[in-house]
Amino acid sequence: MKINKWNGLVPASNGLNSIIDDIFNSSFSDLVQSDFTQTTPSVNIVEAADAYHIEVAAPGLTKADFDVQVEKDQLTISAESKCEDEEVKDVAKQHDADKDHAEPKFSRSGFNFSNFKRSFHLSDQVDINGIKAAYTNGILTVTISKKEEAKEKEPTVIEIK
Amino acid sequence: MTTKTYRPRHRRANGFFAPAFENILHEMMNTSVKDIVTQKNTDFTQPAANVHQSDEGYSLELALPGLSKEDVEIKVDKDVLIISAAKEADTEKNYRIREFKYGTFERRFRLNDTIDQSSIKASFANGVLTISMDKAEVPQPQSISIK
Numbered sequence: 455m456k457i458n459k460w461n462g463l464v465p466a467s468n469g470l471n472s473i474i475d476d477i478f479n480s481s482f483s484d485l486v487q488s489d490f491t492q493t494t495p496s497v498n499i500v501e502a503a504d505a506y507h508i509e510v511a512a513p514g515l516t517k518a519d520f521d522v523q524v525e526k527d528q529l530t531i532s533a534e535s536k537c538e539d540e541e542v543k544d545v546a547k548q549h550d551a552d553k554d555h556a557e558p559k560f561s562r563s564g565f566n567f568s569n570f571k572r573s574f575h576l577s578d579q580v581d582i583n584g585i586k587a588a589y590t591n592g593i594l595t596v597t598i599s600k601k602e603e604a605k606e607k608e609p610t611v612i613e614i615k
Numbered sequence: 616m617t618t619k620t621y622r623p624r625h626r627r628a629n630g631f632f633a634p635a636f637e638n639i640l641h642e643m644m645n646t647s648v649k650d651i652v653t654q655k656n657t658d659f660t661q662p663a664a665n666v667h668q669s670d671e672g673y674s675l676e677l678a679l680p681g682l683s684k685e686d687v688e689i690k691v692d693k694d695v696l697i698i699s700a701a702k703e704a705d706t707e708k709n710y711r712i713r714e715f716k717y718g719t720f721e722r723r724f725r726l727n728d729t730i731d732q733s734s735i736k737a738s739f740a741n742g743v744l745t746i747s748m749d750k751a752e753v754p755q756p757q758s759i760s761i762k
Contacts, residue, residue: 492663492678496660496714496715497712497714497715498710498712498713498714498715498716499710499711499712499713500708500709500710500711501709501710501711502708502709506711509681511678511680511681511714511715511717511742512680513678513679513680513741513742513743514676514678514741514742514743515741516741561665561666561667561668562664562665562666563665564663564664564665564678565663565664565665565676565678566665589741591680591681591682591683591741591742592678592679592680592681592741592742592743593680593681593742
C-alpha cells in the first residue's frame with residue numbers, strides 16, 4: 455500500500471512574505487514600475503516685509519542655464535539646454551536595444567530640469583526694476599522688491615495732545 | 616523558482632498637466648505606503664532620483680535643492696543603500712505658495728551583488744547628490760590542476 459505523503463497547507467513562507475514586504479517597503483512607483491520624470495520645477499513664494507522671494511527648486515543646473523525675463527506684468531523663469539545631454543541619449547538608446555534582450559538593463563529618470571518654463575503674474579504693487587536673482591544649492595531665488603507704499607510699516611502712532 | 620522582475624520602459628511626464636497637478640502625481644507615485652501608514656515625513660517633499668547605468672558602473676542622482684553636504688547622511692546596511700537627512704523646516708518665513716519642502720527624508724536602494732560596495736563614492740553639487748559605484752569584477756573561472 456502506497457502512502458501518499460501530503461504536506462498539507464504549508465505557509466507559503468518566503469514567496470508570499472517577500473511579496474508583502476515588497477508592497478509595504480517599496481515606493482508606489484516601484485510597484486507601478488515607473489518614476490514620473492519631473493521636468494517642471496516646484497516653486498515656493500515667500501512674502502517678506504519688503505519683497506517677494508520666488509524660490510525655484512531646479513537642482514543640477516548652473517546659473518548660466520537660467521533665463522529670467524519680465525514683460526509688462528509677467529515674469530517668466532525658464533531654462534533651455536543648449537546641447538543635448540549625451541548621457542540621457544545613451545540611456546535611451548540602451549533601452550531600445552534591450553527590448554529584445556534576455557535581461558533588461560534598467561535606468562530610472564526621476565528628474566531633469568534642463569528644459570522648463572514657468573510664468574508668474576506681477577501685481578502693480580511690486581517694483582519691476584528691482585528684480586534680482588541668485589542660484590545657490592540648487593535653488594534659484596528671484597527677489598522682487600515691493601513698492602514703497604506696499605511695504606509693511608509700523609503703524610503710525612498719533613499723539614493725543 | 617526565481618522571480619524575475621521586468622521593468623517596462625518608464626513613462627515621462629513632460630509638462631502636459633499644470634505643475635501643481637504634476638507635483639501631486641509625483642508625490643503619489645514616489646511615497647511608499649509604509650511611510651503613509653507610519654505617518655512619517657509625509658509633509659516633506661520626497662526627493663526624486665535618477666539612475667544611470669554604464670558599462671563600468673551605476674550612478675545615482677538625488678535632487679536635494681536647498682540642502683548641503685553636511686545635512687545628508689549616507690549609509691550602507693548589508694545590501695541596502697540608505698540616504699537620509701533630518702533638517703528642520705524654516706518656520707519663520709511667510710509662504711504664500713509652498714510647492715516643495717526639502718529637509719527630512721529617507722530613501723533606500725537595494726544594491727544587487729553585481730555592485731562593488733567598496734567603490735561607492737558620493738559628491739554634492741548644485742543641489743544634486745551624486746553617488747557612483749562600480750560593477751564588481753566577475754570572477755574568472757579558475758582551473759585547478761590535479762596533482
